[in-house]
Amino acid sequence: MAEHGARILIVEREREFRDRVRGEGMHPWGVVEAERVGILKPLLDTCGWPARWWNIYAGPNLLLRRDLVATSASSVGALNFCHPAMQQVLLDAAAAAGAEIRRPAEVVELFPGAPPAVTVRSHGRQERLEARLVVAADGRTSRARACAGLSAQRDPECLAIAGVLHAGLSLPEDTVQMWANWSRGEAVIIFPQGGGRFRSYLLYRRQGSLRALTGDRHAADFLAACTAAGAPPEWFASAETIGPLASFDAADRWVDHPYRAGVVLIGDAAAASDPCFGCGLSLTLRDVRVLRDRLLATADWDAAAHAYADEHDRYYGALRTIIRWMRELYFERGPEADARRARALPRLARDPERAPDLRAAGPDAPSDEVARRRFFGEE
Helix, strand or coil: CCCCCCCCEEECCCCCCCCCCCCCEECHHHHHHHHHCCCHHHHHHCCCEEECEEEEEECCEEEEEEEHHHHCCCCCCEEECCHHHHHHHHHHHHHHCCCEEECCCEEEEEECCCCCEEEEEECCEEEEEECCCEEECCCCCCCHHHHCCCCCEECCCCCEEEEEEEECCCCCCCEEEEEEEHHHCEEEEEEEEECCEEEEEEEECCCHHHCCCCCHHHHHHHHHHHHHCCCCHHHHCCCEECCCCEEEECCCEECCCCEECCEEECHHHCEECCHHHCCHHHHHHHHHHHHHHHHHHCCCHHHHHHHHHHHHHHHHHHHHHHHHHHHHHHHCCCHHHHHHHHHHHHHHHHCHHHCCCHHHHHHHCCCCHHHHHHHCCCC
16 A cells, blocks of 8 residues: 555554464465565565475375465465564565554554544554554454454354474475364364474364463473374474464454444454464455455545455355365264265265365355355265
């Protein structure tokens, strides 16, 4: 927006970006969005690490080795990076484009209206600022939602996800590895970041000793849980923990029509997609691109923000539907779930195109009743 002549103020709370367990991978459909909003090259030139291959295992068997570049309509693979490095690269790019940066600074009050306003606290002083539009990107626990009079909905708790940064894994650095144990409702996914670093995730249901896997004292428990789920122990034989370990509930949280009275929500503030399926960053970039395009198309930014919110409801709704299907087929437990898998998985093995292509197409994959029946092998 700054490159198109808008006067932009970015209020950044953190003095220095630090490593936390957050999204650090984009599926091919997100990489396309990154290119459309103009940030792909800066990422590739600095912290971005392309991953061409996606391997899926069950037991000792390699079920699928997918060449993402060759099998995605966009002809791109996945892109991984260290999250704090990515944040700094993009903040620097925004400043270079002409945006004003206040850091460390905090929005302490938000006032919807015409125009909307914020009170910003920085370096011991507070200032009230009016704006043509306030864009809130303050995460899944967004305070801006309530201040704007918007309420979040939430799916019932289903899965948890734990993640940690490793070095020394015995794995190639051009491949995302996924080990699935559907009968236990668990999976292990490992994203290479380059330089010998890997972000390792465990997807599971909160139960027994696995209710929480957070903090250094649980590093060995995390590795034991990964191998108990079936991931090969040799992957982790030389593993070194080099980042924090954290786990959290993976239930979706979202706002219907994430715009009101001059305040628009993007990213997790608008819709936090189940991180077990890795679409959060891609969804955020779809938000950015759609909002930018609507704002550039008209001088009526209120109408533009409403148009963005309408479109957001459509594509997030489609994405949530597809992810709900996958969660139901792959992670639910019990006799009915086992019967569902016994019917659907052999068909999917023979014809992988029965599954919505979440990695390449995201919310643009079919999500209607015909697609659902085909995925579950009901036709």
